[in-house]
Amino acid sequence: xxxEYRVPALxxxxxxxxxxxxxxxxxxxxxxxxxxxxxxxxxxxxxxxxRLWFTEALEPAWSRIQVVSENGRRVDGGExxxxxxxPRLFRVSLGALAPGAYTVRWRVVSVDSHVSEGRFTFHxxx
Numbered sequence: 058x059x060x061e062y063r064v065p066a067l068x069x070x071x072x073x074x075x076x077x078x079x080x081x082x083x084x085x086x087x088x089x090x091x092x093x094x095x096x097x098x099x100x101x102x103x104x105x106x107x108r109l110w111f112t113e114a115l116e117p118a119w120s121r122i123q124v125v126s127e128n129g130r131r132v133d134g135g136e137x138x139x140x141x142x143x144p145r146l147f148r149v150s151l152g153a154l155a156p157g158a159y160t161v162r163w164r165v166v167s168v169d170s171h172v173s174e175g176r177f178t179f180h181x182x183x
Contacts, residue, residue: 087113087167089175090145096177103154103181107133107161111173114144119166122149127158144168156183 093108094100107124117139124133134150147165157180164174 086171087111087115087145087165087173089163089173092161092177094179096179099180099182101182104151106148106150108146108148109161109163111145111147111165111167113167113169113171115139115147116166116168116170120147121164122147123162124149124151125160125162126155132159154181156181 088111090110090112092110094104107122109122120137120139122133122137123131126132132152132154134152137147137149140146140148147163158178159181160176160178162174162176164172166172
């Protein structure tokens with residue numbers, strides 16, 4: 058003898074919703090969305106700061122940016138900060154940049170504690 062069990066539609070819908078919500082939150086990382094100057098670009102006017110926008114809000118205490126010249130000399134002001142009015146925006150000021158290639162290294166922690174890191178270059182034209 059076989060018995061069939063039917064799950065009420067409301068319970069099934071709630072289980073499905075819980076599964077979907079859990080799946081979307083589990084993979085949340087602060088991914089780099091865009092940069093200024095743009096990654097890989099050549100600029101004619103040396104920028105006064107580097108700005109990075111991420112897909113998630115950042116934890117300021119655990120996030121950092123460094124900008125280095127071709128010879129490895131650090132050229133940023135050392136005071137990288139998350140913008141208070143836009144918690145997905147991370148910025149650092151720059152000193153006077155000579156023509157050449159610059160590498161931006163970043164490591165951020167999103168407010169949900171996931172770590173992301175990477176690097177990109179930009180060039181200042183002669």
